[in-house]
Amino acid sequence: VDIVVQTGKQVVRSFVFWGIEHNIDVMHRLGTERQFGNILEAARSEKDWKNVRAYLNMFNEYSIHLNHRQKEQTISFLYELLLNREGDIRRQAAALIGKMFADFNAGYRKELPKNMPDPDAKTALTLWEEYLGQLICPDYRLTLQQKNRIQNSLKFVMVSAMERSSEKVREELFEVFMKWFDGHHRLVGDPVFYLLDCIFSLPLDLCSKGSRLERLICFAISHMDDPDEKVQIAAVRVLKVLTQAVPPESACYEIVCDAAHRINPRTITLLFLQYRIYTNLRLDTTAQREVLYGHDVVSDIFLENLKSATPWILKSVNIKLLADQVDHGKRDHLLHICAHFSNLIKVSEQVGVRHDAGRALLRLAHLLATDQRNEIAVELLKGLEVGEYEFSKYIPEYLGEFALWLPPEQLDDMIERLHILLANGNERIVSVALDTLGVLLECYSRYTVRFHESEEVSEERRMKLLGLILSCLANYREQVRQEALLVIGQHIFGSQILAERDKSRMFSLCAKKLLFLLNENKGGELSLYYRAATLSHIDRFIAHYQLFGGLVETRTREKIAFFPGTFDPFTLSHKEIAKKIQELGFTVFLAIDEFSWSKKTQPHLVRRQIVNMSIADEFYVHLFPDNTPVNIANPADDLTVEQVASIFLGDVTKWNEIVK
Numbered sequence: 001v002d003i004v005v006q007t008g009k010q011v012v013r014s015f016v017f018w019g020i021e022h023n024i025d026v027m028h029r030l031g032t033e034r035q036f037g038n039i040l041e042a043a044r045s046e047k048d049w050k051n052v053r054a055y056l057n058m059f060n061e062y063s064i065h066l067n068h069r070q071k072e073q074t075i076s077f078l079y080e081l082l083l084n085r086e087g088d089i090r091r092q093a094a095a096l097i098g099k100m101f102a103d104f105n106a107g108y109r110k111e112l113p114k115n116m117p118d119p120d121a122k123t124a125l126t127l128w129e130e131y132l133g134q135l136i137c138p139d140y141r142l143t144l145q146q147k148n149r150i151q152n153s154l155k156f157v158m159v160s161a162m163e164r165s166s167e168k169v170r171e172e173l174f175e176v177f178m179k180w181f182d183g184h185h186r187l188v189g190d191p192v193f194y195l196l197d198c199i200f201s202l203p204l205d206l207c208s209k210g211s212r213l214e215r216l217i218c219f220a221i222s223h224m225d226d227p228d229e230k231v232q233i234a235a236v237r238v239l240k241v242l243t244q245a246v247p248p249e250s251a252c253y254e255i256v257c258d259a260a261h262r263i264n265p266r267t268i269t270l271l272f273l274q275y276r277i278y279t280n281l282r283l284d285t286t287a288q289r290e291v292l293y294g295h296d297v298v299s300d301i302f303l304e305n306l307k308s309a310t311p312w313i314l315k316s317v318n319i320k321l322l323a324d325q326v327d328h329g330k331r332d333h334l335l336h337i338c339a340h341f342s343n344l345i346k347v348s349e350q351v352g353v354r355h356d357a358g359r360a361l362l363r364l365a366h367l368l369a370t371d372q373r374n375e376i377a378v379e380l381l382k383g384l385e386v387g388e389y390e391f392s393k394y395i396p397e398y399l400g401e402f403a404l405w406l407p408p409e410q411l412d413d414m415i416e417r418l419h420i421l422l423a424n425g426n427e428r429i430v431s432v433a434l435d436t437l438g439v440l441l442e443c444y445s446r447y448t449v450r451f452h453e454s455e456e457v458s459e460e461r462r463m464k465l466l467g468l469i470l471s472c473l474a475n476y477r478e479q480v481r482q483e484a485l486l487v488i489g490q491h492i493f494g495s496q497i498l499a500e501r502d503k504s505r506m507f508s509l510c511a512k513k514l515l516f517l518l519n520e521n522k523g524g525e526l527s528l529y530y531r532a533a534t535l536s537h538i539d540r541f542i543a544h545y546q547l548f549g550g551l552v553e554t555r556t557r558e559k560i561a562f563f564p565g566t567f568d569p570f571t572l573s574h575k576e577i578a579k580k581i582q583e584l585g586f587t588v589f590l591a592i593d594e595f596s597w598s599k600k601t602q603p604h605l606v607r608r609q610i611v612n613m614s615i616a617d618e619f620y621v622h623l624f625p626d627n628t629p630v631n632i633a634n635p636a637d638d639l640t641v642e643q644v645a646s647i648f649l650g651d652v653t654k655w656n657e658i659v660k
Contacts, residue, residue, distance in 0.1 A: 002625035003516045004589070008554035011511045016542060018515075019535035026532050030062060036070055040077050049086045050431075050479065051526055056081075056092050057486070058529040061536050063096070064103050071100055072127065079131065082150045083142075087351035088393065094153035098160025101128050102169060129176050131157075136180065136191050151194040155201040162206060170206070178212060181219045189231075192223055196234035197313070200241055208245035214252045217242050221259045230311040236263060236273045237317060243280035257281055268297050269314055272321045298325060298333045302340055312350035319344070319353070323360045326367065335372050338364055342376050345398055346383040346391060358398035365405045373405050377414060384421065384436065389428040396432050400439025404447045411447075412461070415440070419468055431483045434472050438491035441465040442498055466492075466506055467617030473517040474616035476609075481521055485530040488514070494537035500545055504552060507541070509619055511554045516623075517616060557620060561586035564624075566593045568601040570611045575618070582620045590615070591624035 006014065029035050043055040059074055066074060078100075081093035104124040135157060138150045161173055180187075180195060187195070199207065199216055207216055220238040223231055239259065246256055260278060265271035265288075275288035291297075301318045304310050322337050341364075344357035365373065380399040384392050403414050421433035444465065448458050469492075472484035493503060518531060542552050561581045567574060567590070578588045592608050595601060608623065615621045 002627070003519060004512065004622040004625060006512065008508075008511075008556055011515055011554050012542060012552050014515055015511070015535070015538055018518075019532075019539035022528070022532040022535050026058065026062060026529065027065060030066065030070070033069075036066075036073070040073060044077065044080070049084070049089050050482070052081070052084070052089055053092065053486075054482065054526045054529045056089070056096060057533045060092075060096055060099070061533050063100050064106055068104070068123065071104060075100055075127070075131065079134065079150075082153045083146050084149075086390070090149060090153055091156050091351070094156035095160040097131070097153075098157040098162075099164050101131075101157075101173065102161045102163075102165035105169075125172060125176060128173055129179075132177060132180070136187075136195065148190065151190055152197075154194050155198040158198055159201055162203060174206060178215065181215045189228065192226070193228070193231045193234050193313075196220060196223065196231070196238050199238050200234070204241060204245055207242065213242060213245055217246075217252055217256060221255070224259060224263065230313050233269065233273075233311070233313050233317060236270060236277070237313070240273050240276045240280070243277050246281065248282070253281070257283065265291075268292075268300065269317050269321065272324070273317065293325075293328050293330065298322065298330075298337065302336070305340065305344065308349065312348075312353050315344070315348070315350070315353045316356045319356045319360050323363060326364055331367065334364065334367060335375075338368060338372070338376050339379065342379050342383075345380065345395060351394070354394045358394070361398060362401050365402055368405070370407055370410075373402070374410050377403055377406060377410075381414065381417060384432045385429060389432070392428070392432045393435075396435035396439055400436045401443050403436075403440060404443055405450065408451060408453060408457075415461070415464065415468075422468065422472065427477055427479050430472070430475075430477075430480050434469065434480070434483050434487055435491075437465055437468055438487035441469065442491040442495050445499065445502060462506070463509065463619065466510055467619065470510060470513060470517060471613075471617040473514075474521065474613045476613070478521075478523045478527060481523060482527055482530045485518075485527070485534045489530075489534035489537040493534075493541045500541075500549055503541055504545055504549065507538075508553055508555045512622070513616070513619060517612075520612060557585060557587045559584075559586045561588045562591065562624075563588055564591035564593065566596045566599070566601050567607055567611055568596070568599070570607065570614050575614055578615065578621050579618060582618065586620070588621045589624040590621070592626075 003011070003014065029039060039055070043052065046052050046055070059078075063071065063074065075097055078093040078097045082090050084090055084093070101124065104127075132154075135150060135154045138147045142150070158177065162170055165173060196219075199220070207213060217239065220235045220242065223235040224239075226232050226235065239256065243256055243260075246253055256277075260274060260281060260283070263270060263274045263277070265274050268291075271288055271291055275285050275292060278285045278288060301322055305315045305318050319341070322340070326334055326337060338361055341357040341361040345354050345361070348354045348357065361376070365376075368376065377399065380395055380402065383395045384399070386392055403411060406414060415437075418433045418437055421429055424430055424433070441462065444462055447453075469484060469487055472480050473488075475481055475484070492498065492506065495503075518534075522528075522531070545552050563578060563581070565574070578590065581588050590611055592604065592611060593601075594604050601607065608626070612623055615623075
């Protein structure tokens with residue numbers, strides 16, 4: 001049965017079966033050593049970072065099904081990607097390395113005899129120890145920049161491995177990591193800095209178990225007087241975190257207090273860190289508070305943060321210092337602080353600083369006045385329009401959430417401007433606008449709490465956002481369609497933010513349209529990987545919802561409107577007619593004539609593609625199946641009205657007879 005005339009249950013079944021079909025296809029490509037090797041070589045030779053991301057998404061979805069040899073080959077490839085110039089690729093590759101080590105022995109395995117040691121567990125730990133060494137102390141033949149890229153990925157590998165592994169595996173992996181703090185390794189310079197940075201990023205409960213806390217504190221204290229300023233800052237920053245788990249009765253309390261007194265607050269940044277450590281240790285902070293909150297320190301921090309020579313870790317601490325100034329009631333510079341954060345999101349060279357600034361901006365957004373929020377949102381939007389993707393690609397994550405603090409009129413204006421950007425000739429601008437819409441839709445449930453609107457208005461805006469994203473699935477550029485697949489998979493059906501109820505409402509509305517668009521423009525091999533990942537997210541949602549929430553249903557309408565024509569060209573008037581009919585409660589089917597006796601038309605498939613692109617954002621407006629010719633002006637040659645009615649009513653037997 002053609003997609004557009006399927007019933008709701010048939011649409012859901014089609015999603016499930018099509019997802020299984022894609023899984024089988026991808027697993028077949030990964031199944032043999034030769035084919036798997038070809039995929040890895042294709043990924044290695046890929047220059048476009050977006051295509052590299054497609055391979056990473058595929059490995060993220062299917063890595064658990066790989067055998068041990070394939071996992072080792074994949075980890076080796078991912079380690080090579082840590083040299084990539086794109087920070088996002090390095091982060092994603094590092095997180096995937098951690099995930100693969102966490103799941104290294106997962107899956108279906110033969111049961112071992114009682115009391116027999118697991119040889120695979122030893123293999124995984126040996127490999128983990130080897131790669132930790134390569135992450136902390138990369139090959140000496142690499143350039144300094146390449147070494148720093150690999151070392152900076154250490155924290156993402158560790159955090160991913162700790163978050164995804166079971167309790168037993170987590171303890172085993174962390175014990176291997178703790179060997180770097182037993183005093184047997186002579187470390188200086190960058191390895192020390194990145195180890196300290198990694199400790200700062202790890203969960204405190206994991207670092208404070210048993211004797212680990214004292215070992216880590218001693219490691220940090222031993223590098224507090226390092227000649228390198230960034231190592232000093234990193235060491236003191238680690239102490240700020242670890243002292244949260246040091247009660248007064250602890251054995252290392254006196255050691256930490258002595259170290260805190262020895263901190264030389266020669267800069268406002270070190271003074272702020274000392275103040276936070278004193279607070280954790282319940283020491284007197286009067287002197288520090290007098291300097292921090294009794295004087296204006298904001299202007300100096302602005303100047304320091306915008307210098308390219310300032311170490312990124314210093315900028316990261318300064319961002320928290322500025323937010324702390326606002327938390328303590330110093331709001332005279334609130335707008336300037338938020339504008340400073342928005343500038344860092346747009347222009348900072350270090351990806352971590354961009355994310356720190358973005359999180360701080362979102363934390364302070366509720367304190368801004370309405371006109372100030374609009375000013376910051378417009379500045380971020382201008383960053384999207386620049387077209388320099390290496391800078392603008394970090395903006396959507398924060399602009400999407402920040403825009404939800406705008407009043408309804410300004411939010412609608414923002415959405416309209418993003419709509420205009422979707423028609424831009426630059427694929428990079430379209431991609432970041434699409435990502436912003438995805439974040440807006442993912443976090444939209446927060447908006448109804450902040451601004452009390454009627455359910456009808458709220459649902460209408462949600463439908464518009466969803467429609468704009470779906471419209472990109474019909475785009476003539478394959479790269480835009482791939483980005484739309486990524487947004488639908490990750491920001492909607494694979495989202496950890498969206499409630500299952502909201503996912504179900506959106507699926508019931510767009511299921512038939514989404515299935516049709518996915519099937520209409522299939523693209524090449526990379527699009528297959530994007531589509532397989534998206535279908536996996538959708539199928540997981542369907543399975544989870546049916547298991548815990550009930551049946552997944554699609555919205556259907558009993559009233560049917562049949563709108564035939566040559567549509568050469570399909571105009572705004574045609575679209576408005578279809579929309580008006582749809583608003584009357586009809587499901588509209590547009591039947592495109594094969595040819596016209598009265599005029600010379602464009603090729604049928606060209607007209608069909610134009611119509612498909614035009615109505616992709618309109619729900620309950622569909623293209624009538626091509627394999628069912630209908631000409632109501634000459635019923636003797638084509639289908640009768642009764643036969644058309646039987647199609648719309650879901651008579652599968654009648655449909656099969658007609659198609660034959």
